[in-house]
Amino acid sequence: MLTPDDFDQRQQVEGFAQLVSEPNHPAYLPGGLGPDFRGQSAAATTHQWWRPMQSNEPDLVWLTAPVPLAVDTTFSFIGESSNHPENVFPMNQATLFANDERAITFDLGVRQRSLWMSGDWALEFIPKQVATTVDGYHRQFGMRGCCGIYRLAVPARALQAGQPLRLKVIIEPLRSNVITWFAVRRRSDALEVSTHSNAEQMQRLQDELIHLKRVVGNLARRSYAGLFPERLATEDVIVYTNGLAHVHVPDVIRLHNGDLLVAFREATEHLSNDGRIVMVRSSDGGKTWGERQVLVETPDTDERECALYQLRDGTVLANEWPNTYYDRDGYYLGVPTTHHVRQMGMYVGRSTDNGHTWTWPTKPFDPAPYHWAVSSERIVELPSGRLLMACYCGHESRRQWGSAIYCSDDKGVSWHYLATVADLPGKRLGEPALIETHSGRLICMMRNEDGLTYYESLSDDGGVTWSPARPSAVPGMSNPCSLVTLPDATVLCIYGARPREAAPYAPRDDVGGLYVVASYDEGETWDMAHARVIRDDFMNMDIGYPASIVMTDGRILVVYYFNMFGRFFIAGSFFRWEKP
Template structure:
């Protein structure tokens, strides 16, 4: 299998500890860390997995701004259970915009990426509101997407996947795949499953394959009601020890409003390996998008961003993955400078000790308010993390 070899730096970057003063949660916040930041880079949308050698792998997008036309996917690695992080390596970079990455860990130790590349047209920037970005930035991007290399890369604009059999050091040649914002799962029967949403307007599609080197087949659709008021997307799935598969789904109000009261997470479940699903139902959890994790003690953790005041990151615990209570919500961060944040993903470092990784500006609340258009010299979001312990009230 052809490989794209990456050179990893040999020196560690220590993860700086950030101040901890969050009295509005029962969780024990051990420390906040910075995994990667760069003054002129907009870093966002992380995915997380534990490799076969026990390293923790985080993928994320580095670009200029949220709507820039030329993002790239980077990989950060921790070899000491999340305490320090190697400098990131570029793992996927095409002539167009590479802006999404998910990770699936396979039982045999391989890692599977779910990537998505987008080729923007000039109309993309012509249709943006005048307050979206400074005119000079829009003009530069509009010129960029008119370059021959960019305009002729239509074939790259789709979902892709790569496979690593050496813990993410090298990756196979990209092959067509299915987009999955956080990644999929390997079922107990050995097949692979992902939930997607861009190929089935208004609903969530479920895709399966016996191996990442064989084509994916769509096997089910999850019915999501109220299409006139809510746009559903960015689902994540998890198979419980019982065999049941649960799904959480982002809901965003139409027209787009990420602070709307309608932005509750929705849920569904399957008891036949994803062939059929219960109709999606609304949960009391407000925020998005979801990431699911079954903990060592059997409980299910759902992590999500919180884009209304106080801005930050949250999580919730459930005994069964079906019933969720807002009273069981844990506030991980409530100090973000603005709502340009979220997409938290979690991994259990040790029983009861969690690392949650997300993106947000690494500055105090009130020091970097959201602006329209955003100031290009502002502090842009970085990839941050919180190491925390489960609330004592859940013992």
């Protein structure tokens, strides 16, 4: 068996010099890995698991530096593989080919120094930066894995003086159902040992230590929640999880018969072209939840978000929209495409049997005067019977969006534009929350992607006119909020905050969580001095999007999504609100 000394005594050559091909388009979203053990660097990966496999996809192939002599040689390159959860066995594998010769099959996701041998070939992995399921890094955006130096021992017979070696990695058929990938870092200085490379590694060690303290802090706050006076006493429940599926953006309603319905998107990933809208039901006040029911599913389409509402006559409405920003290969382009079966826009489905069966229109409603209009906010039914839907809307040629109200006077069958709440130059004010207070006032709170606080506007005439939109005191860049009116006329704003991995969100840039603040004057002011914590233990930015209702016993139920240990969850928290 080869020893580390055997690797060292051979001719040493850089194991990466030039990328030949990769199966993914790096220019499309989402792309890129997080930093390796020396900092941020470009990388090429095997097939992205969230896209359909295409028959003509190229393999992950690269060239080494040329070998000076045709002698036994050690090639060193920086590689990374997906983290495998700690209790998974057997580990998935990949095979390394050299000049199209099958050289070595090796394990992925290993965290310790490892050696694989096959005939006169050998591959050693020296870990430098490892991942675990508790780290909390996102599995699609800025992916993190087990990274280090791979040293490939190549026999002289496979080499030609002055020529590079052509390396290729193929993922073997999966032995365990976990997310699996391999990446080569596009660094041509894996052999470098210098003041500069040492400084890079020291900086990464410091970054990882800071992140570790964040993780420990999150877990400690979760374990000792009762010791923090600003944290509400909550009863937390898991509403839904399904293996490796990504689930997000839930909405919740309580039916006239007492059932609770929660609808949300389920897909392979946050950005993947296979989203479906599903729903679960509870008939015992949220203690247990039944099997999922698929509301909308269309091939090669990302059915994106859904909100629910039950009219006074018992009809249940679901407003939902498909995201058509994907090309035919499943890449997210960030702009609409036209080849999809369903047009992007708002579809309002209806059920007359408490959500057990549904009918859907074949086309979305007309967003004019805007080019597009979508919403994840539930409908508001006015005393007159008119229905209001708050949408965020955009113009075809402008990289900004605002919020507008659409209305229906036939119980949701048809919809038309009513009023613009906010459409400000240079601002992106979207994902509006809408509620009617006890006096009949309408409050609209809009996510502000260009600042730190929600924008707010008020209407006292049924949504026909709105006060000039202005920044509120409530932090609101990273998530839409949820508004709920209590029996005593208090209005609660429940909002999410994402940690700094995504952007400098308030209230803290190192904590992801859910918070609640009250208004005692129908949205004129918000009592931020007495804001309270619902949860503050979320590890990364893919969390939140709260939706809330008041239960018959006076408790508030807020549902939301989060991810931990490599899995995604729809969860709920019950709490009571007491005025300070």
